[in-house]
Amino acid sequence: MTSPSPGEEVFSLRFYQTMPHTCSYLPNREATTLFLDPQQPLTQDVYDSLSQVGFRRSGRHLYRPHCQNCNACQSVRIRAEDFQPNRQQRKVWNRNQDLTTWVVEAQFKEEYYDLYEHYLEVRHADGDMYPPSVDQFRSFLLLNASWARLVEFRDPDHRLLAVAAMDRLNAGLSAIYTFYAPEEKRRSLGVYAILWQIELAKKLNLPHVYLGYWIQDCQKMNYKQNYQPLEILQQQEWVPFHPEENR
Incomplete structure (x- = not known):
């Protein structure tokens, strides 16, 4: 499936490239990132x-990997209307039907940060986002x-269990990041947040849910291939993604 070409305004934009830095996903590799000029107004059309x-x-910055000798980071997106949950995903969906969701502005709340801090401390203390800070939280997830939007997931006692940062584009929903109560393992809240966004895309008649980058040799990224049918961006074309063919 070929997507529409970027609008003409994209060709007049200015981009910058970072110096090589340690790759966050693959050991013993360097990465380079291309990002949109921070002075460029971040409109929905440009983002689309x-x-x-x-x-x-990420925050108010648009970026993509731009590594000279590596193309391991592959953009992937779910075809929302055609999505068929597998047996485990159906169980997760049913298990969380007692949760209430609220879609709110991507603004700071102490309650959000407390959950974010707890999540990183328990789940990602060995990652490059640790230690968390309020400034990091604001610059990463918030945007006026x-x-x-942020999506709140609350239990019947109104306790905040998860927050998903999500953008609504003309081409679909972009799942930015989800953090949640790590002690609620049985709920599989990360999976549920993606399933919920797929269902929202269907209700809004949006064709896709963008999941960011899939990296074949990064175990942390393997979960993305469980959402089928999936498309992958190759040579500037979105094509069907069959994980077994990429091994």
Whole structure:
């Protein structure tokens, strides 16, 4: 499946390239990142166009990997309307039907940060996002834009169990990041947040849910191939993704 080409306005944009730095995903490798000029207004049209060529959002920055000798980071997206949950995903969906969801502005709340801090301390204390800080949280997940949203997942006692950062684009929903109560293992809240966003995309008649980058040799990224049918961006074309063919 070929997506529409980026709008003409993209070709007039200015981009910058970082110096090589340690890769966050693959050991003993260096990475380079291409990012949109921070002075460029981050409009939905610009974001939409750049998402078609593999860009992601972090805070108010749009970026994509731009490594000279490596193309391991592959953009993937779910075809929402055609998505068929597997047996385990159906169990996760049913198990979380007691949760209430609220879609809110991507603004700071102490309650959000407390959950984010707890999540990183328990699940990712060995990662490059640790230790967490309020500034890091704000710069990574918050943005004052009509299309940038946070989704709250609350239990029947109104306790906040998970938060998903999500952007609404014309081409679909972009799943930015999810953090959750790590002690609620049985709920598989990370899986549920993706399933919920797929269902929302269907209700909004949006064709895709963007999952960011899949990396064949990074175990942390393997979960993305469980959401089928999936598409992968190869040579500037979105094509069906069959994991067994990429091994």
